[in-house]
Amino acid sequence: MGPNLHVDLDRRADHAVLRLHGQLSVRTAPVARRAMLKSLFDVGKVVVDVSRLQLANPECVALLPSVLNTAGGWPTARMVVVDAEGVFEDAARRVHCSDLLPFYPATEAGVRHVDDRPARVRRDCAVPADPTASATARRFLQEAAADWDLSPDLTEVAQLVVSELVSNAVEHAGTSSTVALELTDETLKISVRDGSTTQPVARPLDMVSFRGRGLPLIDRVSRHWGILDHPDGKTVWATLSLVPEEPV
Numbered sequence: 001m002g003p004n005l006h007v008d009l010d011r012r013a014d015h016a017v018l019r020l021h022g023q024l025s026v027r028t029a030p031v032a033r034r035a036m037l038k039s040l041f042d043v044g045k046v047v048v049d050v051s052r053l054q055l056a057n058p059e060c061v062a063l064l065p066s067v068l069n070t071a072g073g074w075p076t077a078r079m080v081v082v083d084a085e086g087v088f089e090d091a092a093r094r095v096h097c098s099d100l101l102p103f104y105p106a107t108e109a110g111v112r113h114v115d116d117r118p119a120r121v122r123r124d125c126a127v128p129a130d131p132t133a134s135a136t137a138r139r140f141l142q143e144a145a146a147d148w149d150l151s152p153d154l155t156e157v158a159q160l161v162v163s164e165l166v167s168n169a170v171e172h173a174g175t176s177s178t179v180a181l182e183l184t185d186e187t188l189k190i191s192v193r194d195g196s197t198t199q200p201v202a203r204p205l206d207m208v209s210f211r212g213r214g215l216p217l218i219d220r221v222s223r224h225w226g227i228l229d230h231p232d233g234k235t236v237w238a239t240l241s242l243v244p245e246e247p248v
Helices: 029-042 060-069 087-094 107-112 133-147 152-173 212-220
Strands: 005-009 016-024 046-055 078-082 121-127 175-183 186-192 224-230 231-243
Touching: 005 029, 005 087, 016 029, 029 046, 029 060, 046 060, 046 087, 046 107, 060 078, 060 087, 060 121, 078 107, 107 212, 121 133, 133 152, 133 175, 152 175, 152 186, 152 212, 152 231, 212 224
Parallel strands: 016 046, 046 078
Antiparallel strands: 005 016, 121 175, 175 186, 186 231, 224 231
């Protein structure tokens, strides 16, 4: 059977402390996932102590930010990790997710900082391949922008970008897509992953139409943009600056 995973719950007035013991592996991950999600849905603020938990492999640490994302992400769900020896934080750094959750060496520090925003906040949404796709994506972005207190100007530009990217996925890829938003102190990154390997084609910029303005619009309003190829599709992404850049 191999090592098991056990969960101790300490429910407090406005948060919960979960202490995980044993080993986190592919086999035991569902136990940890259910416990963390239940506490996040019940209380909204969770301190997860992994100091007595072993990692079967570094990739398993990705379960932690995945759970936070599934629960709605910050600030809807707030979670910090207590990692006395730094094992989980080191593993998270190796798999590029250490900035999605705050790590602290002791429970008291975790409790004090459970409301703090992580360095990188992520939220995603599945969008169908139908005429409602762009509207669904814009509503999703509006909700995140309100939760993250983004400026009206940035929100308006971000809506244009997500509408264009999702429209491309529906009209040219012909598949459903996943919209992902990532917020840092400096940028908002908008990514749309679809199920087609066909590359988008730049079209003339038409500023009159609300959508269908092509990649030239993305190039004009974003700090950077690009295309990431996958064996089963692609991701088109763009980053927007939170603070307008000063003219040179």
